[in-house]
Amino acid sequence: MAQFRAHSVLPGFNLALGFTLLYFSLIVLIPLSALFFKTATLGWDGFVDVASSERVLASLRVTFFTSFAAAVINAFFGLIVAWVLVRYSFPGKKLVDALVDLPFALPTAVAGIVLATLYAPNGWLGQYFAAYDIKVAYTPLGIVVALTFIGLPFVVRTVQPVLADVEAEVEEAAASLGAGRLDVFRRVIFPAIYPALLTGFALAFARAIGEYGSVIFIAGNMPYISEITPLLIVAKLEQYDYAGATAIAVLMLLISFALLLSINALQWWSSRRGAR
Amino acid sequence: MSLTTNNRIAVNTRITTTESKPVIGLLLIVALTYLVLFLGLPLYAVFHEAFSKGSELYWSALKEADALSAIKLTLLVAVIAVPANLVFGIAAAWAIAKFEFKGKSLLITLIDLPFAVSPVVSGLVYVLLFGAQGWLGPWLMEHDIKLIFAVPGIVLATIFVTFPFIARELIPLMQAQGRDEEEAAVSLGASGWQTFWRVTLPNIKWGLLYGVILCNARAMGEFGAVSVVSGHIRGLTNTMPLHVEILYNEYNFVAAFAVASLLALLALVTLGVKSLVEWQAQRSGEPLHGAH
Numbered sequence: 001m002a003q004f005r006a007h008s009v010l011p012g013f014n015l016a017l018g019f020t021l022l023y024f025s026l027i028v029l030i031p032l033s034a035l036f037f038k039t040a041t042l043g044w045d046g047f048v049d050v051a052s053s054e055r056v057l058a059s060l061r062v063t064f065f066t067s068f069a070a071a072v073i074n075a076f077f078g079l080i081v082a083w084v085l086v087r088y089s090f091p092g093k094k095l096v097d098a099l100v101d102l103p104f105a106l107p108t109a110v111a112g113i114v115l116a117t118l119y120a121p122n123g124w125l126g127q128y129f130a131a132y133d134i135k136v137a138y139t140p141l142g143i144v145v146a147l148t149f150i151g152l153p154f155v156v157r158t159v160q161p162v163l164a165d166v167e168a169e170v171e172e173a174a175a176s177l178g179a180g181r182l183d184v185f186r187r188v189i190f191p192a193i194y195p196a197l198l199t200g201f202a203l204a205f206a207r208a209i210g211e212y213g214s215v216i217f218i219a220g221n222m223p224y225i226s227e228i229t230p231l232l233i234v235a236k237l238e239q240y241d242y243a244g245a246t247a248i249a250v251l252m253l254l255i256s257f258a259l260l261l262s263i264n265a266l267q268w269w270s271s272r273r274g275a276r
Numbered sequence: 277m278s279l280t281t282n283n284r285i286a287v288n289t290r291i292t293t294t295e296s297k298p299v300i301g302l303l304l305i306v307a308l309t310y311l312v313l314f315l316g317l318p319l320y321a322v323f324h325e326a327f328s329k330g331s332e333l334y335w336s337a338l339k340e341a342d343a344l345s346a347i348k349l350t351l352l353v354a355v356i357a358v359p360a361n362l363v364f365g366i367a368a369a370w371a372i373a374k375f376e377f378k379g380k381s382l383l384i385t386l387i388d389l390p391f392a393v394s395p396v397v398s399g400l401v402y403v404l405l406f407g408a409q410g411w412l413g414p415w416l417m418e419h420d421i422k423l424i425f426a427v428p429g430i431v432l433a434t435i436f437v438t439f440p441f442i443a444r445e446l447i448p449l450m451q452a453q454g455r456d457e458e459e460a461a462v463s464l465g466a467s468g469w470q471t472f473w474r475v476t477l478p479n480i481k482w483g484l485l486y487g488v489i490l491c492n493a494r495a496m497g498e499f500g501a502v503s504v505v506s507g508h509i510r511g512l513t514n515t516m517p518l519h520v521e522i523l524y525n526e527y528n529f530v531a532a533f534a535v536a537s538l539l540a541l542l543a544l545v546t547l548g549v550k551s552l553v554e555w556q557a558q559r560s561g562e563p564l565h566g567a568h
Contacts, residue, residue: 005375005377005378006376006377008374008376008455009459009463010375010455010462010468010471011462011467011468012370012468013375015367016367016368017371017375017377019363019364019367020364020371020383023364023367024364024368024386024387027432027435027436027439028386028389028390028439030405031401031404031405031436032389032393032401034401034404034410035397035400035404038404077307077310080306080307080310081307081311083303083307084303084304084307085307087294088300088303090304096308096311098548098551099315099319099547100315101547101550102315102319102543102547103315104490104493105490105493105497105542105543105544105546105547105550106319106497106539106540106543107496107497107498107499107539107543108497108500109497109499109517109520109536109539110322110497110520110536110539110540110543111318113524113532113533113536114321114325114533114536115318117325117529118317118321124321125313149314149315152314152315181295181296181299206392210394210395210397211394211395212394212395212396212499212500212503213395213499213500213503213517217521217524230395230396230500233394233396233400234396234503234504237403242403242404242409246400246404249397249400249401252397253393253394253397256392256394259392260389260392264385
Protein backbone atom coordinates (compact mmCIF):
# COMPACT_ATOMS: atom_id res chain seq x y z
CA MET A 1 0.00 0.00 0.00
CA ALA A 2 2.86 2.34 0.85
CA GLN A 3 4.22 1.92 -2.68
CA PHE A 4 0.81 2.22 -4.27
CA ARG A 5 0.56 5.88 -3.31
CA ALA A 6 2.93 8.60 -2.28
CA HIS A 7 2.67 9.93 1.28
CA SER A 8 0.40 12.90 1.91
CA VAL A 9 -0.83 14.72 5.01
CA LEU A 10 -4.30 15.13 3.54
CA PRO A 11 -6.99 12.73 4.75
CA GLY A 12 -9.74 10.97 2.83
CA PHE A 13 -7.74 9.11 0.19
CA ASN A 14 -9.16 5.68 0.96
CA LEU A 15 -12.72 6.93 1.21
CA ALA A 16 -12.55 9.04 -1.96
CA LEU A 17 -10.77 6.49 -4.13
CA GLY A 18 -12.80 3.61 -2.70
CA PHE A 19 -16.08 5.33 -3.48
CA THR A 20 -14.84 6.37 -6.93
CA LEU A 21 -13.88 2.83 -7.87
CA LEU A 22 -17.04 1.30 -6.41
CA TYR A 23 -19.32 3.76 -8.18
CA PHE A 24 -17.38 3.45 -11.44
CA SER A 25 -17.57 -0.36 -11.29
CA LEU A 26 -21.29 -0.45 -10.53
CA ILE A 27 -22.39 2.17 -13.06
CA VAL A 28 -19.92 1.73 -15.91
CA LEU A 29 -17.57 -1.25 -15.69
CA ILE A 30 -19.94 -4.10 -14.81
CA PRO A 31 -22.70 -3.01 -17.22
CA LEU A 32 -20.21 -2.59 -20.07
CA SER A 33 -18.62 -5.95 -19.39
CA ALA A 34 -22.10 -7.51 -19.53
CA LEU A 35 -22.07 -6.49 -23.18
CA PHE A 36 -18.90 -8.45 -23.91
CA PHE A 37 -20.02 -11.53 -21.97
CA LYS A 38 -23.33 -11.58 -23.80
CA THR A 39 -21.49 -11.42 -27.14
CA ALA A 40 -19.22 -14.25 -26.01
CA THR A 41 -22.28 -16.53 -25.75
CA LEU A 42 -22.81 -15.85 -29.45
CA GLY A 43 -19.39 -17.27 -30.31
CA TRP A 44 -16.96 -15.84 -32.82
CA ASP A 45 -18.82 -17.24 -35.84
CA GLY A 46 -22.13 -15.90 -34.58
CA PHE A 47 -20.59 -12.49 -34.02
CA VAL A 48 -19.09 -12.38 -37.51
CA ASP A 49 -22.42 -13.55 -38.93
CA VAL A 50 -24.28 -10.62 -37.40
CA ALA A 51 -21.54 -8.06 -37.98
CA SER A 52 -21.11 -8.92 -41.64
CA SER A 53 -24.77 -9.17 -42.55
CA GLU A 54 -25.86 -7.00 -45.47
CA ARG A 55 -28.13 -4.79 -43.38
CA VAL A 56 -25.52 -4.11 -40.69
CA LEU A 57 -22.88 -3.26 -43.28
CA ALA A 58 -25.31 -0.95 -45.08
CA SER A 59 -26.14 0.82 -41.80
CA LEU A 60 -22.43 1.22 -41.03
CA ARG A 61 -21.88 2.72 -44.48
CA VAL A 62 -24.73 5.20 -43.94
CA THR A 63 -23.51 6.06 -40.42
CA PHE A 64 -19.89 6.58 -41.44
CA PHE A 65 -20.62 8.47 -44.63
CA THR A 66 -23.13 10.89 -43.07
CA SER A 67 -20.98 11.41 -39.95
CA PHE A 68 -17.96 12.14 -42.10
CA ALA A 69 -19.87 14.58 -44.30
CA ALA A 70 -21.28 16.40 -41.25
CA ALA A 71 -17.84 16.59 -39.61
CA VAL A 72 -16.32 18.02 -42.81
CA ILE A 73 -19.06 20.68 -43.00
CA ASN A 74 -18.48 21.53 -39.35
CA ALA A 75 -14.70 21.67 -39.77
CA PHE A 76 -15.04 24.20 -42.60
CA PHE A 77 -17.75 26.43 -41.15
CA GLY A 78 -16.62 25.90 -37.56
CA LEU A 79 -13.20 27.29 -38.47
CA ILE A 80 -14.84 30.39 -39.98
CA VAL A 81 -17.10 30.82 -36.92
CA ALA A 82 -14.13 30.48 -34.56
CA TRP A 83 -12.14 32.94 -36.67
CA VAL A 84 -14.94 35.51 -36.64
CA LEU A 85 -15.49 35.12 -32.89
CA VAL A 86 -11.79 35.50 -32.05
CA ARG A 87 -10.67 38.14 -34.54
CA TYR A 88 -13.59 40.47 -35.19
CA SER A 89 -15.99 42.37 -33.01
CA PHE A 90 -19.60 42.93 -33.94
CA PRO A 91 -22.80 43.74 -32.05
CA GLY A 92 -24.31 40.73 -30.31
CA LYS A 93 -21.04 38.80 -30.35
CA LYS A 94 -21.39 37.59 -26.74
CA LEU A 95 -24.88 36.25 -27.51
CA VAL A 96 -23.68 34.48 -30.63
CA ASP A 97 -20.76 33.01 -28.70
CA ALA A 98 -23.11 31.64 -26.01
CA LEU A 99 -25.52 30.28 -28.62
CA VAL A 100 -22.79 28.13 -30.20
CA ASP A 101 -23.23 25.68 -27.30
CA LEU A 102 -26.95 25.24 -28.02
CA PRO A 103 -26.53 21.73 -29.49
CA PHE A 104 -24.93 20.64 -26.20
CA ALA A 105 -27.89 21.95 -24.20
CA LEU A 106 -30.85 21.24 -26.46
CA PRO A 107 -32.25 17.71 -26.02
CA THR A 108 -31.63 15.66 -29.14
CA ALA A 109 -35.31 14.73 -29.57
CA VAL A 110 -36.20 18.42 -29.78
CA ALA A 111 -33.49 18.99 -32.38
CA GLY A 112 -34.80 15.97 -34.27
CA ILE A 113 -38.42 17.03 -34.56
CA VAL A 114 -37.66 20.67 -35.33
CA LEU A 115 -35.11 19.84 -38.04
CA ALA A 116 -37.49 17.30 -39.57
CA THR A 117 -40.21 19.98 -39.63
CA LEU A 118 -37.92 22.64 -41.14
CA TYR A 119 -36.51 20.38 -43.85
CA ALA A 120 -39.72 18.51 -44.75
CA PRO A 121 -40.74 19.17 -48.38
CA ASN A 122 -43.31 21.73 -47.18
CA GLY A 123 -41.12 23.10 -44.37
CA TRP A 124 -39.55 26.56 -44.20
CA LEU A 125 -36.24 25.34 -45.61
CA GLY A 126 -37.33 22.13 -47.30
CA GLN A 127 -39.57 24.00 -49.77
CA TYR A 128 -36.57 25.71 -51.37
CA PHE A 129 -34.85 22.36 -51.85
CA ALA A 130 -38.11 20.82 -53.09
CA ALA A 131 -38.25 23.48 -55.81
CA TYR A 132 -35.08 21.90 -57.21
CA ASP A 133 -36.41 18.38 -56.63
CA ILE A 134 -34.01 17.79 -53.74
CA LYS A 135 -35.40 15.87 -50.78
CA VAL A 136 -33.58 16.59 -47.54
CA ALA A 137 -35.78 15.18 -44.77
CA TYR A 138 -36.29 11.40 -44.87
CA THR A 139 -33.09 10.85 -46.90
CA PRO A 140 -29.40 10.48 -45.96
CA LEU A 141 -29.09 14.22 -46.62
CA GLY A 142 -31.43 14.78 -43.67
CA ILE A 143 -29.13 12.67 -41.49
CA VAL A 144 -26.23 14.93 -42.48
CA VAL A 145 -28.28 17.99 -41.47
CA ALA A 146 -29.05 16.52 -38.02
CA LEU A 147 -25.45 15.44 -37.45
CA THR A 148 -24.17 18.85 -38.53
CA PHE A 149 -26.37 20.44 -35.87
CA ILE A 150 -25.20 17.99 -33.20
CA GLY A 151 -21.51 18.45 -33.99
CA LEU A 152 -21.50 22.21 -34.51
CA PRO A 153 -19.87 23.29 -31.21
CA PHE A 154 -16.93 20.87 -31.29
CA VAL A 155 -14.72 22.49 -33.94
CA VAL A 156 -15.57 26.04 -32.81
CA ARG A 157 -14.72 25.26 -29.18
CA THR A 158 -11.47 23.41 -29.89
CA VAL A 159 -10.15 25.96 -32.42
CA GLN A 160 -11.23 29.14 -30.56
CA PRO A 161 -8.68 29.07 -27.68
CA VAL A 162 -5.79 27.99 -29.92
CA LEU A 163 -6.55 30.70 -32.44
CA ALA A 164 -6.66 33.27 -29.64
CA ASP A 165 -3.18 32.14 -28.56
CA VAL A 166 -1.56 32.67 -31.96
CA GLU A 167 0.76 35.57 -31.33
CA ALA A 168 0.33 38.71 -33.38
CA GLU A 169 4.12 39.19 -33.46
CA VAL A 170 4.58 36.07 -35.58
CA GLU A 171 2.00 37.26 -38.07
CA GLU A 172 3.59 40.71 -38.13
CA ALA A 173 7.01 39.21 -38.72
CA ALA A 174 5.71 37.14 -41.63
CA ALA A 175 3.90 40.13 -43.10
CA SER A 176 6.91 42.43 -42.75
CA LEU A 177 8.98 39.82 -44.60
CA GLY A 178 6.60 40.25 -47.51
CA ALA A 179 4.04 37.48 -47.01
CA GLY A 180 0.53 38.26 -48.23
CA ARG A 181 -2.44 37.76 -45.93
CA LEU A 182 -3.35 34.43 -47.50
CA ASP A 183 0.26 33.27 -47.20
CA VAL A 184 0.29 34.24 -43.53
CA PHE A 185 -2.82 32.20 -42.97
CA ARG A 186 -1.54 29.21 -44.90
CA ARG A 187 2.02 29.19 -43.60
CA VAL A 188 1.72 30.67 -40.10
CA ILE A 189 -1.79 30.49 -38.66
CA PHE A 190 -3.06 27.26 -40.17
CA PRO A 191 -0.10 25.11 -39.04
CA ALA A 192 -0.68 26.40 -35.49
CA ILE A 193 -4.39 25.58 -35.38
CA TYR A 194 -4.70 22.46 -37.45
CA PRO A 195 -4.10 19.95 -34.65
CA ALA A 196 -7.01 21.63 -32.84
CA LEU A 197 -9.06 21.62 -36.02
CA LEU A 198 -8.39 17.92 -36.48
CA THR A 199 -9.29 17.24 -32.83
CA GLY A 200 -12.57 19.12 -33.23
CA PHE A 201 -13.27 17.22 -36.43
CA ALA A 202 -12.62 13.88 -34.69
CA LEU A 203 -14.81 14.83 -31.71
CA ALA A 204 -17.68 15.84 -34.00
CA PHE A 205 -17.23 12.65 -36.03
CA ALA A 206 -17.17 10.42 -32.93
CA ARG A 207 -20.27 12.09 -31.52
CA ALA A 208 -22.08 11.68 -34.85
CA ILE A 209 -21.31 7.95 -35.08
CA GLY A 210 -23.27 7.19 -31.91
CA GLU A 211 -26.00 9.82 -32.33
CA TYR A 212 -29.57 8.56 -32.24
CA GLY A 213 -32.21 11.01 -30.98
CA SER A 214 -31.81 13.82 -33.47
CA VAL A 215 -31.40 11.50 -36.45
CA ILE A 216 -34.34 9.12 -36.25
CA PHE A 217 -36.97 11.82 -36.83
CA ILE A 218 -35.39 13.22 -39.97
CA ALA A 219 -33.82 10.07 -41.42
CA GLY A 220 -36.85 8.24 -42.77
CA ASN A 221 -35.15 5.09 -41.43
CA MET A 222 -35.31 3.04 -44.64
CA PRO A 223 -33.26 -0.15 -44.25
CA TYR A 224 -30.16 -0.16 -46.52
CA ILE A 225 -30.66 3.55 -47.42
CA SER A 226 -31.16 5.79 -44.41
CA GLU A 227 -30.95 3.42 -41.45
CA ILE A 228 -28.16 4.28 -38.99
CA THR A 229 -26.43 1.63 -36.87
CA PRO A 230 -27.78 2.77 -33.46
CA LEU A 231 -31.31 2.49 -34.87
CA LEU A 232 -30.59 -1.04 -36.03
CA ILE A 233 -29.68 -1.95 -32.43
CA VAL A 234 -33.06 -0.65 -31.29
CA ALA A 235 -34.82 -2.52 -34.12
CA LYS A 236 -33.14 -5.79 -33.07
CA LEU A 237 -34.10 -5.17 -29.44
CA GLU A 238 -37.72 -4.62 -30.39
CA GLN A 239 -37.67 -8.02 -32.11
CA TYR A 240 -36.21 -9.52 -28.91
CA ASP A 241 -33.02 -10.37 -30.82
CA TYR A 242 -30.80 -9.58 -27.83
CA ALA A 243 -27.77 -11.44 -29.17
CA GLY A 244 -27.94 -9.58 -32.49
CA ALA A 245 -28.39 -6.20 -30.81
CA THR A 246 -25.46 -6.96 -28.52
CA ALA A 247 -23.16 -7.99 -31.34
CA ILE A 248 -23.81 -4.71 -33.20
CA ALA A 249 -23.37 -2.80 -29.95
CA VAL A 250 -19.97 -4.41 -29.37
CA LEU A 251 -18.96 -3.52 -32.90
CA MET A 252 -19.98 0.12 -32.28
CA LEU A 253 -18.20 0.13 -28.93
CA LEU A 254 -14.96 -1.05 -30.53
CA ILE A 255 -15.25 1.69 -33.15
CA SER A 256 -15.90 4.28 -30.41
CA PHE A 257 -12.88 3.12 -28.39
CA ALA A 258 -10.67 3.34 -31.47
CA LEU A 259 -11.92 6.89 -32.04
CA LEU A 260 -11.43 7.78 -28.36
CA LEU A 261 -7.83 6.57 -28.54
CA SER A 262 -7.09 8.57 -31.67
CA ILE A 263 -8.69 11.67 -30.14
CA ASN A 264 -6.51 11.30 -27.04
CA ALA A 265 -3.47 10.95 -29.26
CA LEU A 266 -4.53 14.03 -31.24
CA GLN A 267 -5.00 16.06 -28.08
CA TRP A 268 -1.63 14.97 -26.77
CA TRP A 269 -0.06 15.97 -30.07
CA SER A 270 -1.80 19.34 -30.22
CA SER A 271 -0.93 20.19 -26.59
CA ARG A 272 2.71 19.33 -27.29
CA ARG A 273 2.69 21.63 -30.30
CA GLY A 274 1.05 24.33 -28.20
CA ALA A 275 3.75 23.99 -25.54
CA ARG A 276 6.59 24.53 -27.97
CA MET B 277 7.37 50.63 -23.87
CA SER B 278 7.39 54.19 -25.10
CA LEU B 279 4.43 55.87 -26.71
CA THR B 280 6.06 56.06 -30.14
CA THR B 281 6.83 52.36 -30.42
CA ASN B 282 3.35 51.62 -29.23
CA ASN B 283 1.94 53.73 -32.01
CA ARG B 284 4.14 52.16 -34.58
CA ILE B 285 2.99 48.68 -33.65
CA ALA B 286 -0.61 49.74 -33.73
CA VAL B 287 -0.21 51.15 -37.24
CA ASN B 288 1.66 48.06 -38.39
CA THR B 289 -0.98 45.80 -36.94
CA ARG B 290 -3.68 47.52 -38.90
CA ILE B 291 -1.77 47.22 -42.13
CA THR B 292 -0.40 43.74 -41.91
CA THR B 293 -2.43 41.44 -39.68
CA THR B 294 -6.01 41.96 -40.59
CA GLU B 295 -8.03 41.19 -43.66
CA SER B 296 -9.45 43.67 -46.14
CA LYS B 297 -12.93 44.99 -45.43
CA PRO B 298 -14.71 42.88 -48.11
CA VAL B 299 -13.08 39.71 -46.77
CA ILE B 300 -14.12 40.53 -43.21
CA GLY B 301 -17.65 41.21 -44.41
CA LEU B 302 -17.77 37.95 -46.34
CA LEU B 303 -16.48 35.88 -43.41
CA LEU B 304 -18.96 37.54 -41.05
CA ILE B 305 -21.85 36.84 -43.43
CA VAL B 306 -20.83 33.20 -43.93
CA ALA B 307 -20.39 32.57 -40.19
CA LEU B 308 -23.61 34.28 -39.15
CA THR B 309 -25.68 32.69 -41.93
CA TYR B 310 -24.41 29.29 -40.89
CA LEU B 311 -25.28 29.93 -37.23
CA VAL B 312 -28.70 31.38 -38.04
CA LEU B 313 -29.59 28.47 -40.33
CA PHE B 314 -28.40 25.74 -37.98
CA LEU B 315 -29.04 27.27 -34.54
CA GLY B 316 -31.23 30.36 -34.62
CA LEU B 317 -33.91 29.16 -36.98
CA PRO B 318 -34.45 25.75 -35.32
CA LEU B 319 -34.63 27.40 -31.90
CA TYR B 320 -37.18 29.94 -33.13
CA ALA B 321 -39.16 27.26 -34.98
CA VAL B 322 -39.68 25.23 -31.78
CA PHE B 323 -41.58 28.11 -30.18
CA HIS B 324 -43.29 29.09 -33.44
CA GLU B 325 -44.68 25.57 -33.93
CA ALA B 326 -45.68 25.29 -30.27
CA PHE B 327 -47.82 28.43 -30.49
CA SER B 328 -48.95 27.93 -34.09
CA LYS B 329 -52.51 27.04 -33.07
CA GLY B 330 -52.81 29.65 -30.34
CA SER B 331 -51.75 29.80 -26.73
CA GLU B 332 -54.84 28.00 -25.47
CA LEU B 333 -53.87 24.76 -27.22
CA TYR B 334 -50.31 25.30 -26.02
CA TRP B 335 -51.29 25.43 -22.36
CA SER B 336 -53.79 22.60 -22.61
CA ALA B 337 -51.06 20.41 -24.12
CA LEU B 338 -48.88 21.11 -21.10
CA LYS B 339 -51.66 20.61 -18.56
CA GLU B 340 -52.64 17.24 -19.95
CA ALA B 341 -52.14 14.40 -17.43
CA ASP B 342 -49.53 12.45 -19.42
CA ALA B 343 -47.52 15.60 -20.06
CA LEU B 344 -47.57 16.46 -16.36
CA SER B 345 -46.41 13.00 -15.34
CA ALA B 346 -43.64 13.18 -17.97
CA ILE B 347 -42.50 16.51 -16.50
CA LYS B 348 -42.57 15.05 -12.99
CA LEU B 349 -40.59 11.97 -14.02
CA THR B 350 -37.98 14.08 -15.79
CA LEU B 351 -37.53 16.20 -12.67
CA LEU B 352 -37.34 13.11 -10.47
CA VAL B 353 -34.67 11.53 -12.66
CA ALA B 354 -32.57 14.70 -12.61
CA VAL B 355 -32.96 15.08 -8.84
CA ILE B 356 -31.46 11.60 -8.35
CA ALA B 357 -28.91 11.48 -11.17
CA VAL B 358 -27.29 14.88 -10.71
CA PRO B 359 -26.51 14.60 -6.95
CA ALA B 360 -25.26 11.03 -7.44
CA ASN B 361 -22.80 12.18 -10.09
CA LEU B 362 -21.96 15.24 -8.01
CA VAL B 363 -20.82 13.13 -5.06
CA PHE B 364 -18.89 10.89 -7.43
CA GLY B 365 -17.31 13.88 -9.18
CA ILE B 366 -16.08 15.37 -5.92
CA ALA B 367 -14.76 12.05 -4.62
CA ALA B 368 -12.97 11.28 -7.89
CA ALA B 369 -11.48 14.77 -8.13
CA TRP B 370 -10.32 14.67 -4.49
CA ALA B 371 -8.57 11.33 -4.95
CA ILE B 372 -7.04 12.24 -8.30
CA ALA B 373 -6.06 15.86 -7.68
CA LYS B 374 -4.86 15.68 -4.08
CA PHE B 375 -2.97 12.37 -4.11
CA GLU B 376 -0.39 10.53 -6.19
CA PHE B 377 -1.13 6.90 -6.90
CA LYS B 378 -0.51 4.29 -9.56
CA GLY B 379 -2.94 4.01 -12.45
CA LYS B 380 -4.13 7.58 -12.06
CA SER B 381 -4.03 8.55 -15.73
CA LEU B 382 -5.80 5.32 -16.64
CA LEU B 383 -8.57 6.20 -14.20
CA ILE B 384 -8.91 9.68 -15.73
CA THR B 385 -9.31 8.15 -19.19
CA LEU B 386 -11.80 5.55 -17.96
CA ILE B 387 -14.03 8.20 -16.38
CA ASP B 388 -14.63 9.67 -19.85
CA LEU B 389 -15.71 6.29 -21.18
CA PRO B 390 -19.49 6.90 -21.10
CA PHE B 391 -19.01 9.87 -23.47
CA ALA B 392 -17.60 7.51 -26.07
CA VAL B 393 -20.53 5.10 -25.89
CA SER B 394 -23.56 5.57 -28.11
CA PRO B 395 -26.64 6.47 -26.01
CA VAL B 396 -28.44 3.44 -27.40
CA VAL B 397 -25.64 1.15 -26.22
CA SER B 398 -25.74 2.82 -22.79
CA GLY B 399 -29.36 1.79 -22.45
CA LEU B 400 -28.74 -1.66 -23.87
CA VAL B 401 -26.14 -2.60 -21.24
CA TYR B 402 -28.74 -2.20 -18.48
CA VAL B 403 -31.27 -4.27 -20.42
CA LEU B 404 -28.63 -7.00 -20.66
CA LEU B 405 -28.01 -6.81 -16.90
CA PHE B 406 -31.49 -6.38 -15.49
CA GLY B 407 -33.91 -7.25 -18.31
CA ALA B 408 -36.02 -10.41 -18.33
CA GLN B 409 -33.35 -12.09 -20.50
CA GLY B 410 -30.49 -10.51 -18.59
CA TRP B 411 -27.96 -11.75 -16.04
CA LEU B 412 -29.96 -10.73 -12.99
CA GLY B 413 -33.34 -10.91 -14.73
CA PRO B 414 -34.53 -14.24 -13.30
CA TRP B 415 -33.45 -13.33 -9.75
CA LEU B 416 -35.16 -9.93 -9.98
CA MET B 417 -38.32 -11.53 -11.33
CA GLU B 418 -38.35 -14.02 -8.47
CA HIS B 419 -38.24 -11.17 -5.99
CA ASP B 420 -40.75 -9.13 -7.96
CA ILE B 421 -38.34 -6.25 -8.61
CA LYS B 422 -38.75 -4.42 -11.90
CA LEU B 423 -35.83 -2.27 -13.02
CA ILE B 424 -36.14 -2.32 -16.81
CA PHE B 425 -39.22 -0.73 -18.39
CA ALA B 426 -39.54 1.03 -15.03
CA VAL B 427 -38.28 4.18 -13.33
CA PRO B 428 -35.08 2.68 -11.76
CA GLY B 429 -33.81 1.67 -15.21
CA ILE B 430 -34.40 5.19 -16.50
CA VAL B 431 -32.48 6.64 -13.55
CA LEU B 432 -29.58 4.20 -14.04
CA ALA B 433 -29.31 4.88 -17.78
CA THR B 434 -29.37 8.62 -17.11
CA ILE B 435 -26.65 8.32 -14.47
CA PHE B 436 -24.55 6.40 -16.99
CA VAL B 437 -24.77 8.98 -19.78
CA THR B 438 -24.17 11.92 -17.41
CA PHE B 439 -21.47 10.10 -15.43
CA PRO B 440 -18.37 12.10 -16.53
CA PHE B 441 -19.82 15.65 -16.59
CA ILE B 442 -18.96 16.90 -13.10
CA ALA B 443 -15.83 14.80 -12.57
CA ARG B 444 -14.19 15.97 -15.81
CA GLU B 445 -14.90 19.58 -14.86
CA LEU B 446 -13.48 19.24 -11.33
CA ILE B 447 -10.42 17.04 -11.94
CA PRO B 448 -8.38 19.48 -14.09
CA LEU B 449 -9.54 22.41 -11.97
CA MET B 450 -8.46 20.84 -8.66
CA GLN B 451 -5.25 19.55 -10.21
CA ALA B 452 -4.39 23.08 -11.30
CA GLN B 453 -5.07 24.40 -7.80
CA GLY B 454 -2.74 21.91 -6.18
CA ARG B 455 -2.88 20.93 -2.53
CA ASP B 456 -0.95 23.68 -0.70
CA GLU B 457 -4.01 25.37 0.77
CA GLU B 458 -5.50 22.09 2.02
CA GLU B 459 -2.16 21.03 3.51
CA ALA B 460 -1.91 24.35 5.31
CA ALA B 461 -5.41 23.95 6.73
CA VAL B 462 -4.75 20.39 7.93
CA SER B 463 -1.41 21.28 9.49
CA LEU B 464 -3.17 24.09 11.39
CA GLY B 465 -5.47 21.48 12.89
CA ALA B 466 -8.53 21.48 10.63
CA SER B 467 -10.28 18.15 10.15
CA GLY B 468 -10.70 16.65 6.68
CA TRP B 469 -14.32 17.72 6.33
CA GLN B 470 -13.59 21.23 7.65
CA THR B 471 -10.80 21.53 5.10
CA PHE B 472 -13.11 20.44 2.33
CA TRP B 473 -16.02 22.73 3.25
CA ARG B 474 -13.99 25.84 4.08
CA VAL B 475 -10.99 25.61 1.75
CA THR B 476 -11.65 23.35 -1.22
CA LEU B 477 -15.33 24.03 -1.87
CA PRO B 478 -15.03 27.83 -2.08
CA ASN B 479 -12.17 27.37 -4.54
CA ILE B 480 -14.08 25.10 -6.88
CA LYS B 481 -17.60 26.51 -6.58
CA TRP B 482 -17.81 27.95 -10.12
CA GLY B 483 -16.40 24.87 -11.78
CA LEU B 484 -18.73 22.74 -9.69
CA LEU B 485 -21.77 24.79 -10.68
CA TYR B 486 -20.67 24.67 -14.32
CA GLY B 487 -20.51 20.88 -14.25
CA VAL B 488 -23.84 20.59 -12.42
CA ILE B 489 -25.64 22.73 -15.00
CA LEU B 490 -24.34 20.74 -17.96
CA CYS B 491 -25.02 17.46 -16.16
CA ASN B 492 -28.57 18.56 -15.41
CA ALA B 493 -29.27 19.62 -19.00
CA ARG B 494 -28.16 16.25 -20.31
CA ALA B 495 -30.00 14.35 -17.55
CA MET B 496 -33.30 16.07 -18.38
CA GLY B 497 -32.84 15.86 -22.12
CA GLU B 498 -31.41 12.36 -22.61
CA PHE B 499 -33.32 10.42 -25.22
CA GLY B 500 -31.54 7.40 -26.72
CA ALA B 501 -30.44 5.60 -23.55
CA VAL B 502 -33.69 6.29 -21.75
CA SER B 503 -35.73 5.24 -24.77
CA VAL B 504 -34.16 1.76 -24.73
CA VAL B 505 -34.88 1.07 -21.05
CA SER B 506 -38.19 2.89 -20.67
CA GLY B 507 -40.73 0.68 -22.41
CA HIS B 508 -42.67 3.86 -23.26
CA ILE B 509 -45.54 3.36 -20.86
CA ARG B 510 -47.56 6.57 -21.01
CA GLY B 511 -48.00 8.31 -17.69
CA LEU B 512 -45.58 5.89 -16.01
CA THR B 513 -42.20 5.60 -17.71
CA ASN B 514 -42.28 8.50 -20.17
CA THR B 515 -39.83 11.31 -19.63
CA MET B 516 -40.35 14.61 -21.45
CA PRO B 517 -38.15 13.77 -24.47
CA LEU B 518 -39.93 10.41 -24.84
CA HIS B 519 -43.30 12.11 -24.54
CA VAL B 520 -42.26 14.50 -27.32
CA GLU B 521 -41.48 11.50 -29.53
CA ILE B 522 -44.82 9.82 -28.89
CA LEU B 523 -46.83 12.99 -29.57
CA TYR B 524 -44.83 13.69 -32.73
CA ASN B 525 -45.34 10.18 -34.06
CA GLU B 526 -49.09 10.56 -33.43
CA TYR B 527 -49.01 13.70 -35.62
CA ASN B 528 -49.99 15.76 -32.61
CA PHE B 529 -47.45 18.41 -33.59
CA VAL B 530 -48.71 21.29 -31.45
CA ALA B 531 -48.54 19.21 -28.28
CA ALA B 532 -45.17 17.73 -29.27
CA PHE B 533 -43.68 21.19 -29.80
CA ALA B 534 -45.35 22.52 -26.66
CA VAL B 535 -43.48 19.97 -24.53
CA ALA B 536 -40.39 20.50 -26.70
CA SER B 537 -40.59 24.25 -26.01
CA LEU B 538 -40.17 23.55 -22.29
CA LEU B 539 -37.02 21.57 -23.07
CA ALA B 540 -35.79 24.36 -25.35
CA LEU B 541 -36.41 26.80 -22.52
CA LEU B 542 -34.34 24.56 -20.26
CA ALA B 543 -31.57 24.68 -22.86
CA LEU B 544 -31.72 28.49 -22.96
CA VAL B 545 -31.64 28.75 -19.16
CA THR B 546 -28.68 26.34 -19.16
CA LEU B 547 -26.79 28.49 -21.66
CA GLY B 548 -27.67 31.62 -19.70
CA VAL B 549 -26.48 30.27 -16.36
CA LYS B 550 -23.39 28.84 -18.03
CA SER B 551 -22.45 32.25 -19.45
CA LEU B 552 -23.16 33.83 -16.08
CA VAL B 553 -20.90 31.35 -14.30
CA GLU B 554 -18.13 31.93 -16.86
CA TRP B 555 -18.49 35.68 -16.40
CA GLN B 556 -18.53 35.43 -12.58
CA ALA B 557 -15.47 33.21 -12.56
CA GLN B 558 -13.62 35.59 -14.84
CA ARG B 559 -14.59 38.59 -12.71
CA SER B 560 -13.54 37.01 -9.44
CA GLY B 561 -10.30 35.85 -11.02
CA GLU B 562 -10.86 32.23 -10.04
CA PRO B 563 -10.20 29.93 -12.94
CA LEU B 564 -13.23 27.98 -14.10
CA HIS B 565 -11.31 25.31 -15.93
CA GLY B 566 -8.00 23.80 -15.04
CA ALA B 567 -5.24 23.56 -17.60
CA HIS B 568 -6.68 21.16 -20.14
